[in-house]
Amino acid sequence: xxxxxxxxxxxxxxxxxxxxxxxxxxxxxxxxxxxxxxxxxxxxxxxxxxxxxxxxxxxxxxxxxxxxxxxxxxxxxxxxxxxxxxxxxxxxxxxxxxxxxxxxxxxxxxxxxxxxx
Amino acid sequence: xxxxxxxxxxxxxxxxxxxxxxxxxxxxxxxxxxxxxxxxxxxxxxxxxxxxxxxxxxxxxxxxxxxxxxxxxxxxxxxxxxxxxxxxxxxxxxxxxxxxxxxxxxxxxxxxxx
Numbered sequence: 001x002x003x004x005x006x007x008x009x010x011x012x013x014x015x016x017x018x019x020x021x022x023x024x025x026x027x028x029x030x031x032x033x034x035x036x037x038x039x040x041x042x043x044x045x046x047x048x049x050x051x052x053x054x055x056x057x058x059x060x061x062x063x064x065x066x067x068x069x070x071x072x073x074x075x076x077x078x079x080x081x082x083x084x085x086x087x088x089x090x091x092x093x094x095x096x097x098x099x100x101x102x103x104x105x106x107x108x109x110x111x112x113x114x115x116x117x
Numbered sequence: 118x119x120x121x122x123x124x125x126x127x128x129x130x131x132x133x134x135x136x137x138x139x140x141x142x143x144x145x146x147x148x149x150x151x152x153x154x155x156x157x158x159x160x161x162x163x164x165x166x167x168x169x170x171x172x173x174x175x176x177x178x179x180x181x182x183x184x185x186x187x188x189x190x191x192x193x194x195x196x197x198x199x200x201x202x203x204x205x206x207x208x209x210x211x212x213x214x215x216x217x218x219x220x221x222x223x224x225x226x227x228x229x230x231x
Contacts, residue, residue: 004159006159031217040203040224040226041223041224042205042221042222042223042224043160043205043221045218045219048218056218088157088159090159090160092159094217105148105150105162105165106150106162106207106209106219107162108152108159108160108161108162109159110158110159111157111158111159113157
């Protein structure tokens with residue numbers, strides 16, 4: 001069982017809706033990630049938070065707005081999305097937090113399947 | 118940016134056969150990770166490799182971190198039907214400070230015929 005929990009598992013929204021995806025982990029990891037994955041493609045990095053601060057934004061459109069309220073929670077706020085934004089959105093957190101060696105693994109949640117009509 | 122070439126793209130094998138897949142890169146990575154993803158689920162970490170030349174096993178899975186740090190392979194022995202899924206390699210690079218970036222290969226779709 002994954003220890004990264006994502007809700008909801010499925011979300012259908014219209015282009016004018018505002019919704020949020022939520023992610024939670026209680027492993028004490030201090031880095032959390034949002035990825036977007038299209039069918040039969042690898043995950044694509046969207047955002048990285050380290051110590052609750054946004055450290056990487058991979059030029060994601062502003063209709064996606066991440067938020068990290070505390071070290072265990074990560075949200076992705078969605079507004080005015082397009083049908084092409086339909087995808088599996090994956091949250092992940094990282095072990096082995098150190099800046100002077102290169103260990104650590106990324107653990108993924110089960111994803112939130114988003115459909116934009 | 119870095120790119121990973123993962124091959125083969127897909128494999129159709131009989132139950133009991135061994136499987137091999139690999140990833141190559143034009144640049145080095147600090148860590149290689151192998152994930153398996155079932156339909157509608159998130160990727161599950163299978164094996165993590167940290168040192169060039171490292172060979173690691175996890176049950177019927179064996180993976181190696183290439184000596185040049187630009188490649189890795191994954192072997193599955195005596196395949197079973199539940200091995201079906203998409204296998205992704207991922208190279209991880211520390212980009213300074215507290216930033217690690219993971220680059221994924223395009224995946225290998227494995228089908229096992231009972």
